[in-house]
Amino acid sequence: MILAIDTSCDETAAAVVSGTRVVSNIIWSQATLHAKWGGVFPSAAKRAHEERIDWVVDKAMKGIDPKELKAVAVTVGPGLAIALEVGITKAKQLALKYALPLIPVNHVEGHLLSPLASSSQSTDQILADFPILCFVASGGTTQLILTKAIGDYDIVAQTSDDALGEALDKAARMLGLGYPGGALLEQMAKLGSTNTYPLPVPMVGKEDRLQFSFSGLKTAMYRLVGQQGSLTKTSIYNLSAVFQDRAFKHTEKLIIKSLETYPVRQLWFSGGVAANTELRRRIRRICRAFSVSFKTPYSKKLCGDNGAMIGIAAGFKLNHGYFVAANNYDVVDRVPRARVDQLFPWEKPRAI
Ligand code: KG4
Numbered sequence: 001m002i003l004a005i006d007t008s009c010d011e012t013a014a015a016v017v018s019g020t021r022v023v024s025n026i027i028w029s030q031a032t033l034h035a036k037w038g039g040v041f042p043s044a045a046k047r048a049h050e051e052r053i054d055w056v057v058d059k060a061m062k063g064i065d066p067k068e069l070k071a072v073a074v075t076v077g078p079g080l081a082i083a084l085e086v087g088i089t090k091a092k093q094l095a096l097k098y099a100l101p102l103i104p105v106n107h108v109e110g111h112l113l114s115p116l117a118s119s120s121q122s123t124d125q126i127l128a129d130f131p132i133l134c135f136v137a138s139g140g141t142t143q144l145i146l147t148k149a150i151g152d153y154d155i156v157a158q159t160s161d162d163a164l165g166e167a168l169d170k171a172a173r174m175l176g177l178g179y180p181g182g183a184l185l186e187q188m189a190k191l192g193s194t195n196t197y198p199l200p201v202p203m204v205g206k207e208d209r210l211q212f213s214f215s216g217l218k219t220a221m222y223r224l225v226g227q228q229g230s231l232t233k234t235s236i237y238n239l240s241a242v243f244q245d246r247a248f249k250h251t252e253k254l255i256i257k258s259l260e261t262y263p264v265r266q267l268w269f270s271g272g273v274a275a276n277t278e279l280r281r282r283i284r285r286i287c288r289a290f291s292v293s294f295k296t297p298y299s300k301k302l303c304g305d306n307g308a309m310i311g312i313a314a315g316f317k318l319n320h321g322y323f324v325a326a327n328n329y330d331v332v333d334r335v336p337r338a339r340v341d342q343l344f345p346w347e348k349p350r351a352i
Helices: 029-034 044-058 081-097 107-116 124-128 164-174 183-189 213-226 231-260 277-289 308-319 326-331
Strands: 002-007 009-019 022-028 073-078 102-106 132-137 142-149 152-159 267-271 294-295
Touching: 002 044, 002 081, 002 308, 009 029, 009 044, 009 081, 022 044, 022 308, 029 102, 044 081, 073 081, 073 107, 073 308, 081 102, 081 326, 102 107, 102 308, 107 132, 107 142, 107 267, 107 308, 132 231, 142 231, 152 231, 164 213, 164 231, 183 231, 183 277, 213 231, 231 277, 267 277, 277 294
Parallel strands: 002 073, 073 102, 132 267, 267 294
Antiparallel strands: 002 009, 009 022, 132 142, 142 152
């Protein structure tokens, strides 16, 4: 079993996993704390992580004998530096206390592997299907990643400005829906119609670039909302539906282009935005057309930030020797701009 911690942004999370089986998965969300600023306020996030970290770890470990643990895992990046620090410090303390290896994990790799949670497939069966195209969409990341093996990733498309979740959050804010807005916008969009306002789909005809961009759409939405004067319930429903539709159409076009460019047998969809039923439906439809199988985390709790996904990624890293032994924890530091296709500064390439 592995105890895993994630404090990369505004969720204080700890979990225990055994391979890909989730034993416990405790998340303390700071959403209400940050709502009044309409986004994450870093020093408040740090303080809240410090206040809650022991509580989430104790709850995740409830009923588990620490002797059963094989390692302690922690997110070291990407994320907010001062927030990451809280989890790293706690993980080092616990690893030292129980004399265990420490496994530093990339947050995006955690999201990417989260569809494997409680998978009945053996690792060998999963390996047989590589390469796999993985779409990770959250508040900070929008990447299509060609996964050639676990630990071997090529980013084939990413955003040149906002992340998809961030764009949805900003649109929700323009409509006065609150923070974080992605899920609220989805609820409003269900009541509206997608052909009521003339918002453009971003980057039409430029799909060959394999680049996401949401800033033009956001600016157009800002103007459109400004033209409305006061917003009625109906206009909020319709504007939500229109914005979400255009952002998703752009996403669909890039997924189609990637599947044409990189033939794969599986597509995995993860990250906070993977909780969106409409986007899941659209991506599933594309997968059917390409005869590609579709996988997403089995519960919405595994889509947003959580410790279980970090533990699952850590299990694979432990098997491949990517851990830090007890006498060497000092090399582990936060890597706020970590990339999923790069090793951490203290890691050396190994055969997988
Ligand atoms: O993975 P996550 O919890 O944090 C990051 O690593 O960023 O993702 C949070 C993002 C937010 O932008 C939030 O609005 C979005 O995921 N999100 C959604 C939904 N639920 C959360 N976006 C669209 N539809 C949803 N149902």
